[in-house]
Amino acid sequence: MDAETRRRRITTAGILLGLGLGGFFDGIVLHQILQWHHMVSSVSDYPTTTVAGLEANTLADGLFHAATYIFTVTGIAVLWTVIRLPNGRWATRGFLGLLILGWGIFNVVEGLVDHHLLGVHHVREDTSRQLAWDLAFLAWGALMIAGGWYLYRAGRDISPAREETEGRQPEPSRTP
Numbered sequence: 001m002d003a004e005t006r007r008r009r010i011t012t013a014g015i016l017l018g019l020g021l022g023g024f025f026d027g028i029v030l031h032q033i034l035q036w037h038h039m040v041s042s043v044s045d046y047p048t049t050t051v052a053g054l055e056a057n058t059l060a061d062g063l064f065h066a067a068t069y070i071f072t073v074t075g076i077a078v079l080w081t082v083i084r085l086p087n088g089r090w091a092t093r094g095f096l097g098l099l100i101l102g103w104g105i106f107n108v109v110e111g112l113v114d115h116h117l118l119g120v121h122h123v124r125e126d127t128s129r130q131l132a133w134d135l136a137f138l139a140w141g142a143l144m145i146a147g148g149w150y151l152y153r154a155g156r157d158i159s160p161a162r163e164e165t166e167g168r169q170p171e172p173s174r175t176p
Contacts, residue, residue, distance in 0.1 A: 001082070009082045011152075014095050016075030018102015018148070023068030025103070026110065030123065031061050037121040039064050039114075048125075075102075094155025101148030107141025 001009075030036050039060030040046045046056040114120050115134040123133040 006082050009078055010095060011098060013075045013079035013082070014098020014152070015102035015105065016071050016078065018075075018099040018104070019106045020068045020070075020072030020075060020102075021099060022103030022106030023064065023071065023110075026106070027061060027065050027068065036123060037125045039121060041121045041125050043120050091155035094152050097148045097151025097153070097155060099148070100144050101152060104141045104144030104146075104148055107144060108138060111138045111141060 031038055038048060038054075038057035041048050041057055045053075046060075047053040048057055111123075111134060115122050115137070122130040123137045124130060127133065
């Protein structure tokens with residue numbers, strides 16, 4: 001596998017894993033632990049104050065989690081195609097940057113689509129300042145995109161010579 005293909009696969013894996021992890025964080029922390037919203041809690045046909053509404057929201061949350069699971073598993077599979085090969089080098093900070101970048105992309109896309117375009121839920125359903133929370137969520141996502149991109153760019157070009165000048169030992173070649 002040439003260096004450009006390896007770089008593209010690591011980039012794809014990092015973003016897919018970031019999307020998955022971002023989705024899991026949103027679903028687990030915001031939907032289940034804090035219970036600020038559910039997938040369709042702002043849709044009037046599915047109020048969270050009725051059993052039928054909670055059932056519909058729980059189903060939608062489960063489908064959402066299934067999608068984040070698919071992103072995560074696909075990211076791991078793509079990553080495996082790179083790290084199982086000989087000389088599959090990559091910098092930890094660059095890959096961490098891709099995870100953060102993917103998470104930020106998830107926040108921005110999910111925030112724009114679900115909170116603003118479709119209006120199916122908001123970050124906080126229990127406040128009169130829903131727009132402020134929704135905008136803060138988008139800003140958090142944008143900061144994660146910027147920070148993730150910075151870390152990715154800072155870590156993607158680490159070569160064996162650069163590792164040695166930074167006091168690290170180059171990784172040994174791997175065999176399949």
